[in-house]
Amino acid sequence: MDSNNKLNLGRYGIFGGQYIPETLMNEVLKLNESYLYYKDDIEFNNELRLLLGNYAGRPSMLYYAKKMTEELGGAKVYLKREDLNHTGSHKINNVLGQALLAKKIGKTRIIAETGAGQHGVATATAAALLNLECEIFMGEEDVKRQSLNVYRMELLGAKVNSVKSGTATLKDAVNETMREWTKRVSDTHYLLGSVMGPHPFPMMVRDFQSIISKEARAQILEYEGKLPSTVIACVGGGSNAIGIFYNFINDKSVKLIGCEAAGLGVDTDQNAATIATGSIGVFHGMKSFFCQNDEGQIKSVYSISAGLDYPGIGPEHANLHETGRAEYVPIKDEDAVSAFEYLAKTEGIICAIESAHAIAHAIKIVPNIPKNDNVIICLSGRGDKDVASIARYRGKKIIEF
Amino acid sequence: MSNIGKAFLKGKAFIPFITAGDPTMEHSYNYIIEMAKSGADIIEIGIPFSDPIAEGPVIQRANIRALKNNVTLFDVFSLTKKVREKTNVPIVYLTYYNPILKFGVEEFFNTCQKSGVDGVIIPDLPFEESGEVLPFSNKAHVDLISLIAPTSKERIYKLATNAQGYIYLVSSMGVTGVRSEIANDLNLIVDEIRNLTDVPVCVGFGINTESQAREISKFADGIIVGSAIVSIIENYCENAKDEIIKYVTKMKAALI
Numbered sequence: 001m002d003s004n005n006k007l008n009l010g011r012y013g014i015f016g017g018q019y020i021p022e023t024l025m026n027e028v029l030k031l032n033e034s035y036l037y038y039k040d041d042i043e044f045n046n047e048l049r050l051l052l053g054n055y056a057g058r059p060s061m062l063y064y065a066k067k068m069t070e071e072l073g074g075a076k077v078y079l080k081r082e083d084l085n086h087t088g089s090h091k092i093n094n095v096l097g098q099a100l101l102a103k104k105i106g107k108t109r110i111i112a113e114t115g116a117g118q119h120g121v122a123t124a125t126a127a128a129l130l131n132l133e134c135e136i137f138m139g140e141e142d143v144k145r146q147s148l149n150v151y152r153m154e155l156l157g158a159k160v161n162s163v164k165s166g167t168a169t170l171k172d173a174v175n176e177t178m179r180e181w182t183k184r185v186s187d188t189h190y191l192l193g194s195v196m197g198p199h200p201f202p203m204m205v206r207d208f209q210s211i212i213s214k215e216a217r218a219q220i221l222e223y224e225g226k227l228p229s230t231v232i233a234c235v236g237g238g239s240n241a242i243g244i245f246y247n248f249i250n251d252k253s254v255k256l257i258g259c260e261a262a263g264l265g266v267d268t269d270q271n272a273a274t275i276a277t278g279s280i281g282v283f284h285g286m287k288s289f290f291c292q293n294d295e296g297q298i299k300s301v302y303s304i305s306a307g308l309d310y311p312g313i314g315p316e317h318a319n320l321h322e323t324g325r326a327e328y329v330p331i332k333d334e335d336a337v338s339a340f341e342y343l344a345k346t347e348g349i350i351c352a353i354e355s356a357h358a359i360a361h362a363i364k365i366v367p368n369i370p371k372n373d374n375v376i377i378c379l380s381g382r383g384d385k386d387v388a389s390i391a392r393y394r395g396k397k398i399i400e401f
Numbered sequence: 402m403s404n405i406g407k408a409f410l411k412g413k414a415f416i417p418f419i420t421a422g423d424p425t426m427e428h429s430y431n432y433i434i435e436m437a438k439s440g441a442d443i444i445e446i447g448i449p450f451s452d453p454i455a456e457g458p459v460i461q462r463a464n465i466r467a468l469k470n471n472v473t474l475f476d477v478f479s480l481t482k483k484v485r486e487k488t489n490v491p492i493v494y495l496t497y498y499n500p501i502l503k504f505g506v507e508e509f510f511n512t513c514q515k516s517g518v519d520g521v522i523i524p525d526l527p528f529e530e531s532g533e534v535l536p537f538s539n540k541a542h543v544d545l546i547s548l549i550a551p552t553s554k555e556r557i558y559k560l561a562t563n564a565q566g567y568i569y570l571v572s573s574m575g576v577t578g579v580r581s582e583i584a585n586d587l588n589l590i591v592d593e594i595r596n597l598t599d600v601p602v603c604v605g606f607g608i609n610t611e612s613q614a615r616e617i618s619k620f621a622d623g624i625i626v627g628s629a630i631v632s633i634i635e636n637y638c639e640n641a642k643d644e645i646i647k648y649v650t651k652m653k654a655a656l657i
Contacts (some may be wrong), residue, residue: 009529019498019525021455022560023550023571165461166452178454183575185552282498282525283452295473296503297451 010199013322015315018198020285024178027185032200034105039207048100055129056085056092058211062219062376067346075229075369077362079379080216080244083351089381090212090240091122091193097208099126102189109133109184112191113177115142115170115236116306117149118352118381119193124158126191134158137177140168142306149385167300170310174284194237195314198285202314209243216376217247229373230255230365233380234357235328236272236308238317240380245326255327257365258317259357261303262330272301274313275321275328283311288318304333304393307354307381335360337393340383352381353390404491404519405443405544405566409601413656414442414567414623415614416603417630417649418495420463421446422472424638426480432634432645433480437490439646440653443567445522445625448477448496455524457578459628462635474504478516485517493520493546493566506534510541520544520566528560549594550574557590561597568594569625572606572617578628580607588620611655618656626652 009032010016018028038044052058061084065077082090102110110132114120120136127134136158143150143162150160166172174197181190195202195209213231220228231248233241235258248254263271271277271291278289283298291299291311303309320326336353339360344350351359358377366375383390391398408414417436421429433444449467453460481492494513501509501523513521521543526534531545538545544566549557551574561568572587573580591602604617605625614624633648634641 017530018527019530020527021524021550022527022548022556023455023552023574025527025529025550026552026554026556165458166465171452175452175454179457179576182455185574280502282502284454285525290499292499292503294503296500297468298499 010203012316012319015286015288015318016199016202017287018285019282019287020198021182023182024185028198028200035101035200035204038101038104044100044104048097051096051100052093052211056096058085059215060084062216062223064223065347071346072363072366074366074371075373075375076224077366078220078228078374078376079349080212080376082212082240082378082380083349083355083382087122087125088384089118089122089352090209090243091119092125093211093243094193094205094208094239095119095122095126095191098189098191098204099123099130099132102132102191103130105189107132107187107189109135109188110191111135111137111177111180111188112193113170113173114138114193115173115309116385117142117146117153118307118385120158120160121149121152121156123191123193124153124156127158128156135180136160137163137173137180139170139173140164142169142173146306146385169300170306171298194239195242195316196237196284196286196312202286202316205239206242206246206316209239210246212240212243212378213245213247216244220374220376224374227251227254228376229253229369230257230375232257232259232358232362232375233378234259234308234354235313235317236261236310236354237312238314240378242314242316244376244378245320249325256320256325257361258326258328259331259361260328261305261308261357262332263302263304265332266330269299270302271330272303272309272311273330274311276330278311286315288315289313304336304389305353305357307352308357329361331357331360337390339363340386340390349379350383350387351379352383353386355380403544403566404489405493408442408491409567409622411442413618414601414603415440415649415653415656416443416445416623416625417441418445418447418625418627419630419634420449420460420467421477421480422449422467422470423463423631423634424466425470426472426476428639430480430483431642433484434487435642435646436649437488439649441490441649442623443491443493445493445495445627446477446481448474448494448500450497450500453497455576457576457628459579459631459635460577463631474500478512481516481518491519492517493522494518495522495524498523498526501534507537510534510537510543513543514541518543520546522546522548522569524548528556528563549590551590557593558597561594561600564598564600567601567603567623570594570602570604570621572604572608577606579609579632587617591620611651614652614655615657624656
């Protein structure tokens with residue numbers, strides 16, 4: 001048994017691993033080898049740096065939110081502006097890395113899941129730029145809710161498949177993308193959008209996203225001459241959170257806080273707060289925390305934010321939680337919506353409803369953090385996509401085209 | 402010799418699959434008994450799961466129908482015990498790993514042993530991760546049946562030399578479901594496995610017709626048929642008995 005356990009790859013404590021059908025095993029093992037080679041390859045890194053700089057618009061700024069700081073009356077608030085990247089969120093960091101890797105290993109086609117469409121749009125963008133055939137899998141419910149993003153992906157040359165199986169949302173889109181991958185692995189790379197799935201995905205996506213904290217750490221040291229006391233990010237699968245946490249993990253003085261989607265509340269069954277309401281399980285290729293019932297059936301989850309509407313969390317987060325290195329807090333829809341409006345009025349920034357979960361928690365805790373400290377919030381994406389649904393939430397009637 | 406091992410002494414094995422609780426537990430019981438009577442050598446029982454990532458649309462729908470009936474693992478164990486009172490046909494569960502984990506791995510395999518389950522297939526537990534269940538399945542004398550795929554290649558050695566019960570050779574890429582074409586180099590993979598182990602090799606995924614069954618049984622020890630039978634149940638629901646008997650009888654007869 002021990003000899004078997006030594007073969008286990010990609011563990012974060014007890015979490016992670018490679019729980020996938022045999023048909024995919026060789027492909028995933030090969031992907032791991034290729035990634036380990038290219039991540040230290042000078043040419044690969046130069047090409048990626050060029051894409052991130054000239055195409056995605058990195059480095060993203062670390063913005064001092066002066067008005068917010070004054071209003072909250074506590075620590076200085078900094079926003080890491082991933083919303084200003086090309087395609088409007090942190091998703092592009094991972095997508096460019098994986099698409100470039102796919103090309104290097106000779107793949108001609110990429111497939112990806114998407115919830116609200118942010119990862120799908122980013123993937124279609126990279127596919128257009130790098131001449132890769134692209135197919136996106138999106139739950140039928142999400143296709144209906146996000147028709148504009150569907151059209152965006154089509155404009156970018158991608159084929160969008162509407163997924164009708166199961167609950168017809170993000171988890172089913174992941175199921176269907178995995179099924180598609182088992183049908184056609186030889187020319188196809190599955191461009192997973194978060195720090196989830198079987199190894200090497202959680203590691204690879206984390207590495208590509210860790211540029212967020214690499215920049216933020218250097219920026220805050222330059223501006224403030226010291227580390228932040230607290231770093232806050234929203235968590236669904238957890239890619240922007242691991243991105244902003246990663247280079248602070250060894251800085252023990254820095255408190256790391258992930259904000260989960262509590263939907264209508266953790267005491268209801270209408271939430272997606274995996275750490276607060278889930279338990280340990282194996283799903284989508286990894287061992288982690290999942291929202292599930294007593295029979296081990298995966299629950300359908302709910303959040304106003306499609307990007308956080310996922311029943312699991314990445315395995316590295318599960319371990320950061322288990323070891324106490326990071327804290328995970330549930331944030332309700334109503335608090336996220338209020339924070340969305342607050343940031344718009346206070347700083348003139350319309351952020352993604354996902355990121356608004358992090359803002360909401362900052363509004364709660366920053367007043368109690370000393371003035372000479374500073375706090376970094378990862379503003380993972382911009383909120384144009386959410387404006388219509390926030391209006392609906394507030395009962396405003398606006399005409400959508 | 403294990404109950405599964407004995408099933409291969411009589412010649413080529415026909416292994417039908419049904420999803421437990423589709424359309425009801427009572428019908429699953431009747432269909433299993435009839436399949437055993439009609440010549441099924443081993444029966445695979447699928448434990449319903451919310452997200453069966455290795456299944457095609459037909460078995461996905463069966464999972465949904467079964468879950469609507471709130472089928473639990475406890476119910477499937479009860480069903481198995483009831484089947485055991487009537488027949489000794491080897492029973493193999495096909496289940497995703499999460500329901501086992503939630504039930505408790507040790508408890509699951511102990512209950513398998515008590516209920517008369519001979520083997521378990523876990524499609525999302527590859528060889529590398531099997532170390533966390535093997536101590537318990539071995540202790541309970543339940544075979545952990547492994548899959549070999551057309552993409553397994555250099556992995557075949559460790560999969561075959563560690564195999565228990567029978568080897569489930571996946572006929573083609575993708576998910577379960579009826580196919581008109583089956584990979585044509587399957588016999589080469591079977592030859593390769595045979596050089597490594599005496600564990601019987603059964604081919605599944607996509608097999609539907611008598612002629613496919615006949616062709617494959619020329620080189621394999623058994624064939625596994627899932628979606629074709631689940632389709633019959635989908636079409637005839639509570640009245641599928643006669644059709645199932647007819648189908649199992651003719652498929653068994655087709656084996657060489």
